[in-house]
Amino acid sequence: DAKTTQPTSMDCAEGRAANLPCNHSTISGNEYVYWYRQIHSQGPQYIIHGLKNNETNEMASLIITEDRKSSTLILPHATLRDTAVYYCIVRVYSSASKIIFGSGTRLSIRP
Amino acid sequence: GAGVSQSPSNKVTEKGKDVELRCDPISGHTALYWYRQSLGQGLEFLIYFQGNSAPDKSGLPSDRFSAERTGGSVSTLTIQRTQQEDSAVYLCASSSSSDTEQYFGPGTRLTVT
Numbered sequence: 001d002a003k004t005t006q007p008t009s010m011d012c013a014e015g016r017a018a019n020l021p022c023n024h025s026t027i028s029g030n031e032y033v034y035w036y037r038q039i040h041s042q043g044p045q046y047i048i049h050g051l052k053n054n055e056t057n058e059m060a061s062l063i064i065t066e067d068r069k070s071s072t073l074i075l076p077h078a079t080l081r082d083t084a085v086y087y088c089i090v091r092v093y094s095s096a097s098k099i100i101f102g103s104g105t106r107l108s109i110r111p
Numbered sequence: 112g113a114g115v116s117q118s119p120s121n122k123v124t125e126k127g128k129d130v131e132l133r134c135d136p137i138s139g140h141t142a143l144y145w146y147r148q149s150l151g152q153g154l155e156f157l158i159y160f161q162g163n164s165a166p167d168k169s170g171l172p173s174d175r176f177s178a179e180r181t182g183g184s185v186s187t188l189t190i191q192r193t194q195q196e197d198s199a200v201y202l203c204a205s206s207s208s209s210d211t212e213q214y215f216g217p218g219t220r221l222t223v224t
Contacts, residue, residue, distance in 0.1 A: 042217065046212040087153075098167065098170070099144075099154070099156065101153045101154040103153050
């Protein structure tokens with residue numbers, strides 16, 4: 001079973017920041033938080049990952065609470081192309097580690 | 112550079128027939144994964160290969176499913192005696208030994224009639 005809980009769906013206005021929450025209260029000390037997204041009819045795409053510090057890259061920011069039991073993915077300026085299903089995943093930091101996907105959050109960006 | 116490629120992109124087959132799905136990972140990637148996604152569902156892990164180690168087959172739903180990876184590169188997922196519930200998009204991903212990110216292919220949409 002997936003170890004994360006996400007809202008089923010969210011929407012956001014174009015140009016605004018999209019904040020996607022994720023609960024992972026049973027995360028282990030050696031597990032990282034990863035985010036992927038899946039645009040319709042495409043394979044999943046890696047976004048970002050982190051352990052305990054906040055992370056930022058060209059796509060998004062990841063804010064992890066101090067107790068690591070929850071996190072938020074932030075898309076700073078959402079565009080229509082960001083409409084997708086966003087998956088929050090916890091897994092060990094390894095190149096040989098399968099991903100257990102949950103049901104994700106369907107993010108809709110409205111013009 | 113080239114990403115993960117899969118073929119065919121679409122496959123329609125009759126119930127009871129065998130099918131083979133192919134995955135070409137990113138060159139140099141040592142790990143290769145197969146997932147499937149049924150209509151409106153999330154992604155389900157099937158199997159993964161890591162270098163020369165024995166594959167993790169824990170996600171294969173039945174003994175009708177098998178996969179092999181020849182020469183540490185191309186992989187083939189075989190489904191024998193297909194059933195209608197096998198209809199799904201089959202996704203392949205690969206990752207390098209120095210990277211934890213998995214790069215996904217576009218998938219093969221399998222329809223069993």
